[in-house]
Amino acid sequence: MSDEAELPESMATYLRLRGLEPSPYRRKRRQRRSADSDENVPFTAGRDPHGVGDVLADLTRTAGWNSALAREDLVRTWDDVAGEETAKHTRPVALDAGMLTVQADSTAWAKQLQLMRAQILSEIVRRFPEAGVDSIRFIGPDVPSWKWGPRAIQGRGPRDTYG
Structure with missing residues (x-):
């Protein structure tokens, strides 16, 4: 046979x-x-174990998530970036096309932060370069608008109220 x-x-x-x-x-x-x-032989090149942090870093880099994760880290650690006292009175509300918009509790805080803009921006760029923040805009608190809502009247409205 x-x-x-x-x-x-x-x-x-x-x-x-x-x-x-x-x-x-x-x-x-x-x-x-x-x-x-x-490929199945142990102790050859490329067979060394990798740490979980290294594997996740490679995954986020290859998937293109670094910039989105850096933006989330910026918002999450805002109190470390801006300082504790400043973070008590401010919060980041938007990040669009490289401009970070930060809302303050009062117009006085917004004005003070405009004077500190360069210092805060340099700290953001140093800590989170992948976030893509180019400039910062500080705004005051939201005030109610009389033009919108359930009782708003269309048109110009009254013009001569004292006479």
């Missing part, structure tokens, strides 16, 4: 397909694969 010359071709094919007698091509493939492939 080991000599395929004495068996008819159909019987040799049957035995090969049933796995009873290996094909001469399969033997060559196995030898070639085991000689060329070192």
Whole structure:
């Protein structure tokens, strides 16, 4: 049975397909694969374990999430970036096209922060360069608008109220 010359071709094919007698091509493939492939051999180059932090850093870099995560970190750590006292009276509300909008509790705080703009911006760029913040805008508190709401009247409204 080991000599395929004495068996008819159909019987040799049957035995090969049933796995009873290996094909001469399969033997060559196995030898070639085991000689060329070192992927399952331990202690070779590229098989060193990586830390979870390194794996996550590579994942965020390849997925393009670094800028979005840097923006989220900026908002999350605003009290460290701006300082505790300043963070008590301010909060970042928007980041659009490189401009960070920060809302203050009062117009006095907004004006004071405009004077400190360069210092806060340099701290943001130093800590979060991937966030893409180019400028900062400080706004005061939201005041109610009389032009919107359930009782607003369309049109110009009264102009001569004292006369």
